[in-house]
Amino acid sequence: MHLTMELQSNPISSHLAIDVVSPFANETQSPRVGINRPPMFVLSFADITYKVHQTKNQSFSPFSKSNKENSTQRTRVRTLLDSVSGEAREGEIFAVLGASGSGKSTLIDALANRILRESLKGSITLNGDNLESRLLKVLSAYVMQDDLLYPMLTVKETLMYATEFSLPRSVPKEKKKNRVEELIKQLGLEAAANAIIGDEGHRGVSGGERRRVSIGINIVHDPILLFLDEPTSGLDSTSAFMVVEVLKEIARRGSIVILSIHQPSYRILNLLDRLLFLSRGQTVFYGPPSSLSMFFSEFGKPIPDNENPVEFALDQILEYEETQDGATELVEFNKIWQRQHQDLFSLYGGDISHIPLDQALASSFASGRLVSGSNDTNSMSMASVRKFTNPFWIEMGVLVKRAFTSTCRMPEMFMIRLGAILITGIMFATIFWKLDNSPRGAQERVGFFSLAISSIYYGSVDGLPVFIQERYIYLRETANNSYRKSSFVLSNAIVSFLPLIILSIGFALTTFFAIGLDGGMRGFFFYTAIILASFWAANSYVTFSSAIVSNITTGVTIAMAILCFYLLFSGFFVNRDRIPDYWLWFHYMSLAKYPYQAVMQSEFSDPNICFVRGTQMFNNTPIQRFSESTKLEVLASISKSLHLNLTNTTCTHY
Numbered sequence: 001m002h003l004t005m006e007l008q009s010n011p012i013s014s015h016l017a018i019d020v021v022s023p024f025a026n027e028t029q030s031p032r033v034g035i036n037r038p039p040m041f042v043l044s045f046a047d048i049t050y051k052v053h054q055t056k057n058q059s060f061s062p063f064s065k066s067n068k069e070n071s072t073q074r075t076r077v078r079t080l081l082d083s084v085s086g087e088a089r090e091g092e093i094f095a096v097l098g099a100s101g102s103g104k105s106t107l108i109d110a111l112a113n114r115i116l117r118e119s120l121k122g123s124i125t126l127n128g129d130n131l132e133s134r135l136l137k138v139l140s141a142y143v144m145q146d147d148l149l150y151p152m153l154t155v156k157e158t159l160m161y162a163t164e165f166s167l168p169r170s171v172p173k174e175k176k177k178n179r180v181e182e183l184i185k186q187l188g189l190e191a192a193a194n195a196i197i198g199d200e201g202h203r204g205v206s207g208g209e210r211r212r213v214s215i216g217i218n219i220v221h222d223p224i225l226l227f228l229d230e231p232t233s234g235l236d237s238t239s240a241f242m243v244v245e246v247l248k249e250i251a252r253r254g255s256i257v258i259l260s261i262h263q264p265s266y267r268i269l270n271l272l273d274r275l276l277f278l279s280r281g282q283t284v285f286y287g288p289p290s291s292l293s294m295f296f297s298e299f300g301k302p303i304p305d306n307e308n309p310v311e312f313a314l315d316q317i318l319e320y321e322e323t324q325d326g327a328t329e330l331v332e333f334n335k336i337w338q339r340q341h342q343d344l345f346s347l348y349g350g351d352i353s354h355i356p357l358d359q360a361l362a363s364s365f366a367s368g369r370l371v372s373g374s375n376d377t378n379s380m381s382m383a384s385v386r387k388f389t390n391p392f393w394i395e396m397g398v399l400v401k402r403a404f405t406s407t408c409r410m411p412e413m414f415m416i417r418l419g420a421i422l423i424t425g426i427m428f429a430t431i432f433w434k435l436d437n438s439p440r441g442a443q444e445r446v447g448f449f450s451l452a453i454s455s456i457y458y459g460s461v462d463g464l465p466v467f468i469q470e471r472y473i474y475l476r477e478t479a480n481n482s483y484r485k486s487s488f489v490l491s492n493a494i495v496s497f498l499p500l501i502i503l504s505i506g507f508a509l510t511t512f513f514a515i516g517l518d519g520g521m522r523g524f525f526f527y528t529a530i531i532l533a534s535f536w537a538a539n540s541y542v543t544f545s546s547a548i549v550s551n552i553t554t555g556v557t558i559a560m561a562i563l564c565f566y567l568l569f570s571g572f573f574v575n576r577d578r579i580p581d582y583w584l585w586f587h588y589m590s591l592a593k594y595p596y597q598a599v600m601q602s603e604f605s606d607p608n609i610c611f612v613r614g615t616q617m618f619n620n621t622p623i624q625r626f627s628e629s630t631k632l633e634v635l636a637s638i639s640k641s642l643h644l645n646l647t648n649t650t651c652t653h654y
Contacts, residue, residue, distance in 0.1 A: 039090035040360045041127060041224055043256050048110055048122040050081040050281075080106045081281045083122070088256045090224075092273035093247055096260045097310065099318055103281040104260035105145075105229050111258060112142045112227040114479075126225075127357040134387060137481055139361075140225035141218035145233055147210045148472045150402070151199035152409035155192050155213055159183055162217035164398045165482040168389050179220060187212040187246055196409075208239025212246055218480075219250060224364065226250060228259035237265055244268045254364065264310055275310075279317050279327035284334055291341070299333055387481055395483040399491035407495060413466075414499055417459070421503050424455050425510030432515045442604070448515060449599045450572040453534060453592050456507075457566070460538035461559050467546035468555060489543075496539055504532035518603050526602050534595045541591060566590040571597065 053075055081103050088094035096104045109115050111124060113136050124131070131139075149158055159180045167176055184193050189212060197213065198204015205213070211231060219226060231247070232240035244264070248271045251257045264272065269289055277285040285295055292309045296302060296316070303312045320327040388395070407414075432448045435441040474488055508528040517523060542559065549555040569579060570592035579587050587593060623634060 039092075040254070040355065040364060041090040041256055043088045043111070043124070043126050043225060043258070044128070045087075045111060045124045046085045046122055048081050048084045048107070048120060048124070049079070050106060050110060050115065050120050051077050051079050052119075053077055079281050081110065081120075084276075084278070084281070084283050085122075086274070086276050086283075086286055088258050088274065090254055090256050091251050093244070093251050093257045093259065093271060094274045094276070095264070095272045096258070096276045096278065097262070097264075097314065098278035099314060099321070101280075102278040104278060106281070107276075107278065108227050108229050108258065108260050112140060112225075113137075114142065127355055127360055129357045136225075138221075139223060140227065141221070141223040142480070143215055143218050143226070143228040143231060144476060145230045146472070147214045148476050149197045149210065149213060149217075150406045150473065151197050151202055151204065152406045153402070154194050154196050155189050155205060155209070156180060156184065156194060157405070158197060158213055159216050159220065161398060161402050162482075163220045164390075165395070165477065166221040166389060169391075169394050183216045183220060186249060187216050188242065189213065189216070206239065208235055208242055211235060211239070211243050215243070215246065215250075219255075222253075222255075224255060224361075226255050226257045228257070230260050230262065232261055232264070232268070237267075241265065241267050244271050247271075263308075263314060266308060269308070269310055277313060277317065279321055279330065282327065282331045284317055284327050284330040285313065286334065286338065287341070294341075295334075295337060298337065299330070388484060389481075390483075392484060392487060395487040396491055399483065399487055400494055403491055403495040407499075417462070417499075418503060418506060420459060421507050422510060424459070425507045428452065428511050429514035432511075434514070434516045436516075445515075445517070445603055446572070446600070448511075449596060449603070450567075450570075452507075452511065452531075453570070453596050453599075454567055456531065456534045457538045457541070457563050457592060458560070460535065460542050461556060461563070463539070463542050464546055464555050464559060465552050467543055468550065468552055471546050471550075492543065493536075493540075497536070500532060500535040500539065504528055504535055507531055523602060527599060530595050530598045530602075534591075537591045537595075563592075566592045569593070 084103075084107060086094070096107055098104050106115070110120055113131070113133055117133075126139075153161070160176070163176045163179055167179070184190060189209060192205045192209045196202060196204045197210060204210075215228070215231070226247075228247070231243055235243065244261075247257050247259065251273075261268070261272075272289055275285065275287065275289055275292065276283060285292065287295065289309065292313060293303050296309075296313065301316060303309050317327055317330065320330055390398075428448060428451065432444055435444050435448075470492075477483065478485055478488070505528060508524065508531055511517075512524050512527050517527060519526065545555055545559045545562075549558060565586060567590075568574065569583065569587040569590045571587070572592075576584075576587060623631060626634075
């Protein structure tokens with residue numbers, strides 16, 4: 001029976017509808033997993049198969065002008081997982097091993113519901129019940145291979161913000177702080193609690209401590225299922241052992257820990273409870289580490305006494321993979337061996353599937369486990385488990401505070417950008433100093449506006465690496481439903497607005513009065529507003545660019561190329577009437593068009609300002625090369641012919 005039906009029929013499932021039940025256990029409380037009782041939770045997966053279709057174009061004539069006439073499409077089905085089965089229990093560490101490309105990460109993703117269930121064949125159950133996607137997100141956590149953290153936040157702050165996202169607002173602030181202190185002690189981070197995470201330019205915590213922080217931000221809600229993709233990669237042996245030791249303690253407290261790992265040391269091997277070796281998506285061994293020697297002995301290749309069993313097993317698998325049949329012989333032997341040694345997989349003796357999931361959850365919550373909560377504390381349906389833990393305004397407050405704290409701890413970035421803007425403004429001021437109202441002055445005003453808008457947009461592209469770094473954090477947190485996407489976008493806009501105001505005022509002050517732009521104080525404020533709008537549009541454009549590209553070099557190249565087109569079609573280089581109809585859409589899409597037209601309208605709309613007087617009307621015409629006296633005679637002749645009183649001071653063009 002599906003979990004949805006059971007929750008509706010069983011009153012004990014009302015425990016799912018609470019915000020938090022006894023959220024914080026005493027630090028001296030003993031682990032939840034008892035020695036003499038069967039595990040409360042068991043994640044079982046049977047015959048997991050995952051195939052992807054790859055399409056290739058095959059061309060029979062590389063010199064042909066028409067690929068369509070001389071090419072065919074070949075679809076190849078690639079099997080990433082092939083009938084993989086196993087069982088992970090509460091209190092244990094279940095480790096998936098294998099060479100690169102064996103399917104380790106794919107299996108972890110499949111179990112963690114990060115692959116569409118429609119694409120998978122087989123069954124994945126918790127205590128015999130199929131897990132709904134929304135409930136699985138509440139009960140589980142997924143730790144990525146990369147440590148995606150804000151570098152300028154301290155360890156304690158990073159865990160505190162994760163707690164704010166994961167626990168509902170009904171939990172008092174003091175209890176959230178207690179949870180963070182408990183996590184710091186559990187993760188062995190007491191000495192680094194007040195140190196920043198750090199990055200290439202800022203000294204911070206070690207790699208092992210960083211990895212434990214990554215684990216900590218995912219277990220603040222005390223998940224029943226914890227999935228980790230290569231948690232020891234990139235760490236030295238001591239740091240790797242400390243990380244797995246922390247995971248073992250998490251398992252002892254009542255969680256199912258499932259991880260992928262590459263060549264664990266002897267010490268780490270002793271902390272693992274179940275091993276699953278994969279080769280090209282197929283199972284070549286499944287069982288406890290102690291049975292690995294028995295497996296290969298019965299296979300006919302005993303493990304030497306002085307060799308690491310895991311390294312020996314991986315070497316054997318690699319040798320078989322290099323042959324034509326691959327590891328088929330090991331796969332088939334494993335199936336026979338599994339049937340012959342069923343006793344190895346009955347750790348507590350007997351079937352534990354009779355423990356209903358709703359009862360197991362109720363008992364676990366009562367013992368001090370956390371849950372994200374529901375909208376209706378009296379509801380007993382799956383709909384009562386809400387998608388997001390906190391309301392929109394709570395998310396906004398936490399995100400704004402975190403972004404503001406992180407930004408304030410990197411003042412050098414803002415100061416460099418402010419310095420660049422001020423220097424650019426001063427250069428413009430000296431080049432276009434005190435422009436007059438002559439035709440040349442009008443032309444130079446137009447040139448200045450174009451350069452000013454261009455410099456604002458091009459200068460904003462340098463923020464792309466920061467946005468791309470935050471993008472990965474955003475993807476991780478929104479995948480866990482930590483907050484709404486709209487909350488992140490709006491909070492970033494709010495935090496970036498104040499620095500943009502300062503940049504806009506600085507640029508306006510250094511250029512408006514020095515260049516002699518029109519409009520007085522009213523014109524100055526309008527000019528400043530246009531500069532601010534341009535900065536904000538550029539900031540939004542860079543944010544958008546970081547969302548569609550994942551590589552900094554590629555992102556900068558694409559962003560700069562599109563900016564070139566924005567400027568080309570803005571109306572400065574090519575008049576709108578000269579743009580072909582099939583490119584007009586780009587003219588209206590151009591971010592540079594609107595601020596450019598706004599400053600032009602502001603500067604040249606005053607009818608009291610004259611840019612052409614008297615003989616200046618002959619500039620850029622053949623008459624320009626004549627002497628001033630000749631020009632006056634021509635002007636007088638025109639005046640007589642048109643019956644007008646035209647003198648050298650008469651305004652002939654506004």
